[in-house]
Amino acid sequence: xxxxSGVTALSLRAKLFRGLADSSRLAILDRLRAGPRSVSQIVxxxxxxxxxxxxxxACLIDCGLIARxxxxxxxxxxxxxxxxxxxxxxxxxxxxxxxxxxYECTHYNAESE
Amino acid sequence: xxxxSGVTALSLRAKLFRGLADSSRLAILDRLRAGPRSVSQIVxxxxxxxxxxxxxxACLIDCGLIARxxxxxxxxxxxxxxxxxxxxxxxxxxxxxxxxxxYECTHYNAESE
DNA sequence: TCATTGCATCAGCAATTAATGATATGATGA
DNA sequence: TCATCATATCATTAATTGCTGATGCAATGA
Numbered sequence: 001x002x003x004x005s006g007v008t009a010l011s012l013r014a015k016l017f018r019g020l021a022d023s024s025r026l027a028i029l030d031r032l033r034a035g036p037r038s039v040s041q042i043v044x045x046x047x048x049x050x051x052x053x054x055x056x057x058a059c060l061i062d063c064g065l066i067a068r069x070x071x072x073x074x075x076x077x078x079x080x081x082x083x084x085x086x087x088x089x090x091x092x093x094x095x096x097x098x099x100x101x102x103y104e105c106t107h108y109n110a111e112s113e
Numbered sequence: 114x115x116x117x118s119g120v121t122a123l124s125l126r127a128k129l130f131r132g133l134a135d136s137s138r139l140a141i142l143d144r145l146r147a148g149p150r151s152v153s154q155i156v157x158x159x160x161x162x163x164x165x166x167x168x169x170x171a172c173l174i175d176c177g178l179i180a181r182x183x184x185x186x187x188x189x190x191x192x193x194x195x196x197x198x199x200x201x202x203x204x205x206x207x208x209x210x211x212x213x214x215x216y217e218c219t220h221y222n223a224e225s226e
Numbered sequence: 227t228c229a230t231t232g233c234a235t236c237a238g239c240a241a242t243t244a245a246t247g248a249t250a251t252g253a254t255g256a
Numbered sequence: 257t258c259a260t261c262a263t264a265t266c267a268t269t270a271a272t273t274g275c276t277g278a279t280g281c282a283a284t285g286a
Contacts, residue, residue: 017133023123
């Protein structure tokens with residue numbers, strides 16, 4: 001952890017990115033790009049379990065990435081801000097550019113080794 | 114973890130964001146925005162320990178966010194792509210917009226210093 | 227009122243991660 | 257060659273995280 005100034009701003013940014021640093025949550029966000037979805041819809045679309053989905057949704061709420069709206073006994077989630085799409089798009093562009101380096105980098109083995 | 118298709122692309126994105134999901138690494142990246150820096154410079158600028166800095170640099174290399182270049186007995190690191198600045202800027206804009214909600218959300222307690 | 231549905235939360239675990247101190251490697255100059 | 261400096265890596269520990277199954281709770285409709 002850091003001892004210098006600016007810790008708070010960095011923690012905020014880290015918190016934001018932590019919400020994006022999981023493939024399950026990215027899958028959820030990806031579904032929400034098309035519009036609000038209920039929990040059960042997200043469960044069906046992603047294949048995640050119900051409790052796992054709820055946990056990830058709570059995490060995304062916590063990170064400020066999504067918003068919650070109850071309608072009857074359904075709860076609909078949506079992206080909290082349009083800029084999130086831009087963030088994901090920028091990330092994809094970045095990945096496209098570093099892809100060559102990624103393939104050549106021996107350090108970069110997605111999971112194993 | 115997910116069972117559906119598109120897992121690989123999501124994992125890549127998650128890996129990228131995981132590199133950004135830590136305040137120490139964000140501090141390092143922030144310093145590198147001004148240009149290449151050696152490890153010892155980064156150590157001094159951030160206040161992180163030497164071994165901790167090296168570990169985070171290895172992580173950032175692994176995520177494809179920075180590049181390495183040895184000069185004599187110094188090793189200089191730099192942002193691997195200009196788009197990383199854009200990603201950080203987009204994140205800050207996003208944080209500025211959700212800041213109000215963040216302040217009001219009791220779930221959102223940033224980690225202590 | 228009761229059963230059901232949709233969602234949230236809890237406890238527990240396995241796995242991952244950040245940090246530290248110690249040590250190793252590798253380049254440089256005396 | 258030897259000593260030193262810059263960086264990388266190792267072993268360990270503590271903390272965090274993702275997942276599961278079970279349970280709780282609120283909204284709905286019979």
